[in-house]
Amino acid sequence: MKIGLFFGSFNPIHNGHIGIAREVLKQSDIDHIWMVLSPKSPDxxxxxxxxxxxxxxxxxxxxEKEITVSTIEFDMKTPNYTYQTLIKISKSYPDDKFIIIMGEDNYKNLSKWKESNYILDNYEILVYPRKSKSKNKNYFSGRLxxxxSSMVREKIARKEDISCLVPINVMKEISKKNYYSK
Structure with a gap:
């Protein structure tokens, strides 16, 4: 099975995250996407x-039938780096092929990541463009x-409407538990 790995802190998850995952499924031969929830982002x-x-x-x-949350990093030692998670996932699921999905901003900084050569040498990377379309073979096209997440948090703090930014279930939970309002 081909599995797309979409890493992030998802703080909070929003319609853009889900839209990107849907676009990847629609435009590629990836069967399933795991949204790998980082317990604590190093930066x-x-x-x-x-x-x-x-x-x-x-x-x-x-x-979402083809998109699920992965908490595989929850029991890993911190700080944890992407290459360590990739090693763990690949050992745990040796029959599957993993493709990394990342935003253009992360892709441009990938050379600064710990063990970036390991990642580049061993994994295909699909890049989601942030601002414009690209002809780069690693980039996929689709709705921008x-x-x-920071925009969502800022709107919540200012008590602005976020109904078009997050799924309704997320909006209700954020409101009910008063997340991000401080």
Missing amino acids: KEEVLSKEDRNELMKSALIS FNIS
């Missing part, structure tokens, strides 16, 4: 616990989503 401030983000993701993906 980002933790706003919501990994458990709370996992619950939001499960709620967001409840009707002008949404970020």
Whole structure:
């Protein structure tokens, strides 16, 4: 089976994340996408616990048959790096082929990642463009989503409507538990 690995802190998950995953499934021969939830990003401030983000993701993906949340990094030592997760996944699922899905911003900085050569030498990478279409063979085309998790958090903090940015289940949970409003 071909599985796309979409890594992120998903803080919170939003319609752009889900839209990207759907576009990849539509445009590629990938069978399934695992949204690999990072418990703590090495370069980002933790706003919501990994458990709370996992619950939001499960709620967001409840009707998605080919997209699921992976918490494989939850029991790994921190700091954890992408190459370590890839080694663990590949050993655990030796019969599957894994393709990394990442945004253009991460792809441009990949050379700075720990063991980036291992990643480049062993895994195909599909890049989602952030601002414009690209002819680069690693990039896939599709709808551009002008949404970020930080945008969602900022709108919540300002008490602005986020109904067009996140799935309804996520919006209800965020409101009910008063996430990101401080």
